Amino acid sequence: MMADLAIRESQAQAKPAAGDALTQRLAVLPHPASGITAAARQDALARLEKMGLPGRRDEYWRFTNPGVFNDPVPAPIPVQTDANDSPLFEDIDRLRLVFVDGRFDAAASDALTGEGFQIDLLSAAEATASHWAGEVYGVLEANGQTPVSRPFAALNTFAATEGVLIRVSGQVARPVHIIHRRRSDAADVNLHHVLLLEEGSEFTLLETGMIGARSNIVIEADLRAGARLHHITAKLASHPKVGIGHIFARVAAKAQFKSFELSVNGRMMRHESVVDIAGDDAVAHVAAAVLGNTADGPFHHDNTVFITHAGERCESRQVYKKVLSDGAVGVFQGKILVKPGAQKTDGYQISQSLLLDGDSQFLAKPELEIYADDVKCSHGSTTGAIDETALFYLRSRGVPRERATVLLVLSFLAAALDEVENADLRERIAERLEEWLMHRAQNDRTQNPPA
């Protein structure tokens, strides 16, 4: 009750400068009033009020209009009646957690137990007297607010209604798979997951499915020394998605963080990856394969990455590939920050887009900011159309144009997919992607029969 009051008070104190937009946004935002995260939520609200919601002139939102994330309520998106779970990971052994419009569906999910890790729901943990996540919730998000502010992450920490808290102690081979489903047209979903990987542990997290009419997901991942996290999020269904996601990772000595995103179509998506390589000899790889046309309405997909090297002899890789057509817009903002003393850093970043027609756009800001001398950092960015010579080569071997185009798109995306370490998962993704591309090519043909 006290916490609730405190929140309301600070809400009332929100400066007009932070904008009426924020007041309106907060007014309709349900949020848990008390529990183990109450203090963290208050801190997050204070951060949010200080930074305000982003505007069009905000440098960090130069290429993406934050409007749909600023709106108090999302525009409804009709639920597709034939929407099924993605078959991507369906026949592998995994622990399934089903969320319907952001609410946990216990009946549809597996039991919350497994060897080598402890798993709880945020809502359940809130009610306990003490829980490990109470010390962790919101901490990495707060650290990730400098030097660039990320208001929607703070908003999420403040308002998240549910999430998964996983503490990993062993080498866990069986992935945890979060499956999202939709039932309501207008759900506004705020989920906040916390992963704590103890020393030497290993874990795989998979995410699939559509989330609400608008989603705001935060994942905080704390990798202790020598821990290994594999994270794959795949949005293969063609659907007008609106969402913003943040993953905050802290990577301790000799730990390895690997995160891969596959995203197909959508409407307005922004994914921020904020990785703090804190220990020595650590590794962080982030990658995405994004394909968009405007079959589901205007397509805009933004990957924003900020990797900070503080440890010595660490390696980071960013591999971002976007295939765009029909007026789709792809955005990449990526930064490698090498702090003083982070010697022997090996930082690599590539952002590439393949524009399949003349209407699409790719907007990129690949940055390096380096304060140590004994480093090897590079980035590259290319934009262009499909390689006509390669297309001809394939066709001269008898491969029809549309299939040849699909092969070249897959070829273009291959380096991003290679970042999925597990060969089985990687091949599943590649196969599904190829199926999807062929399906789309055939749809294109039926819609626009060749002249």
Add this chain to the structure above:
Amino acid sequence: MADLATDAIEVREGVDRETVETVQNMGSYKYGWDTEIEMEYAPKGINEDIVRLISEKNEEPEWMLEWRLAAFRRWQTMTEPRWALLTYPEIDYQDQYYYARPKSMEVKPKSLDEVDPKLLATYEKLGIPLKEQMILAGVERGEDAGEERRVAVDAVFDSVSVGTTFKDELAKAGVIFCSISEAIREHPELVRKYLGSVVPQSDNFFATLNSAVFSDGSFVYVPPGVKCPMELSTYFRINAENTGQFERTLIICDKGAYVSYLEGCTAPKRDIAQLHAAVVEIVILEDAEVKYSTVQNWFPGDEEGKGGIYNFVTKRADCREARAKVMWTQVETGSAITWKYPSCILRGDDLSGEFYSIAIANNMQQADTGTKMIHLGKNSRSRIVSKGISAGKAQNTYRGLVTMHPRATNSRNYTQCDSLLIGDQCGAHTVPYIEVKNNSSRVEHEATTSKVDDDQLFYCRARGVGEEEAVALVVNGFCRDVLQALPMEFAMEAQSLVAISLEGSVG
């Protein structure tokens, strides 16, 4: 032994004996002396009266004054941009002199013969010949060896142009080369048509300030079909204390014409930072070509970061019509603060825009520099090659924009930007913006950051080259793509500057 060493080095790519010798022979910043000369100042600070005074001193027509006043009023509503990766104390714009000229220039000299010998001696000492028929020291061109290479010079001393050489000969070819103040009086139709047409009065804080208070600078007009018979050059010297220099350069290269333009700058060593906010506008019409090369050697401040020039410069070329070409080459070794983005607006079709840059920041220097390639027309090519070197406690940032508009079809950009770090106290940063809005264009950007290669250093030292010289050699090799783009005599000056600028960066 020394001979052996230099011989061995000569086989290595991108380095040569000159560099070694230059390093051995030269001290640090060699242009740091000042000229004792009686000066006339406008009162400190900026207001409408000062703007009127500058206009009056230049004997300007009313329209020019109105233009300045409009800029000044605009400037008062603007705030200084702070987005660059630069840290410097607040600039007190009221604590500057906006106009300073040698007393002897009160009555305009009719020819160089009438110019105060002290001023001529200043330029002589800088190695800038103001006597016609002289050639730049040691310059011979391979293909026409024996023929003297002549360069026409406009020399700007604080706020005024001291004199311009070879005017008559250039006039015979139809080329106008004079100070901008003279152009405003003698060629108002050209100035009115083009001034502010590339960098509008309201473009940015510093350009607007310049529009209000610019005192002098150079003006070039090359008429249709004329290949300018010699290279043109402006030499800027800040001498007076507490004085801002605000020069304005306007170059118009008419249809089918060609000009190569060189710009050099120095300033005395002073403890207090000095402000420099210049504007360069270049208009290039159909089939015309302009090469603009800068060796910027303003006083960079001392090892502790005291003094030096704060350099906020707006340079822009507008390729207005088909098949126009522009090439920017800059060697930035000076200035305490550099804020500078020579840009290309590629408006016509089938254009070519190039930007080659070496930016060296040592000690406490900070540079935030790069370019913009704005592709508006079809079938154009642009190329950016940037080499940034950071040493000491310096911060060096490449900031660039490449944009392909939807109608800029079948265009290409290639960007290569490399950073080299010397020592673990400095920083090297890359901030490119890439905006591609059509798919028939291809844009490629590559950037690398690394330290000076230990193997290369060791190789040089094993051949008897001292560590500092070895660094200079390796850095010159690192910069060779840009050095090759410079006119010959500038390339040599640039090589030695590279060496001098890095003094004290090792050990």
Add this chain to the structure above:
Amino acid sequence: MLEIKNLHAELEDGSKQILNGVNLSVPAGQVHAIMGPNGSGKSTLSYVLSGRDGYEVTEGSAKLEGQDLLDMEPEERAAAGLFLAFQYPVEIPGVGNLTFLRTALNAQRKARGEDELSSGEFLKIVREKAKTLNIDSDMLKRSVSVGFSGGEKKRNEILQMAMLEPRMCILDETDSGLDVDAMRLVAQGVNALRSPDRSFLVITHYQRLLDHIKPDVVHIMANGQIIKTGGPELALEVENSGYGDLLSEVG
């Protein structure tokens, strides 16, 4: 097999006429060589026949077993039995060599109304053929041409030829960039594919490839036309006295 009549072609943008009336007839089972100086139009002929974008046929015809090639898409020409071994095979990272081969083979079979090969059948055949070309399983697993040496790339082209079993094979400067051993290996591969119902058109600048792949007929091409046709001895003539004499003789 291949009938080319009065073929004229120019660059698509109309800037340059490259083929100026090529006449050529390659009967089934024969190997014909086309030799000529640089810029004579040899490679353009191979591109025009296989349907590469960028060229406009302004006059004439090209028929493969009576089918008009010029009306077909590149993949239709391939399915009809035409194969072009590229001078510079294209690298396709991320697409496995085997995947590519199988995709191409099954696409062609499908286009011809034949059943697709099962994975097992396909693998069995490809392994067999790869062995004769000294292509190891590692090369089959790698991405198409990525990281291949010059010789490996050309051998891979011949493997594709062996798998796709075309009726009409065009080899565009296949010898370029190869050392003697690599060339011998490639030539052996080609010779193994010679049969009464398969024809070859070998485009080359030098005679040396023809030591290994013996032609039935040699054509000399210059300025976009066949200027002289003869037996294998014509290639030797070129080898000994260059193109200059031949050109002046005709000109």
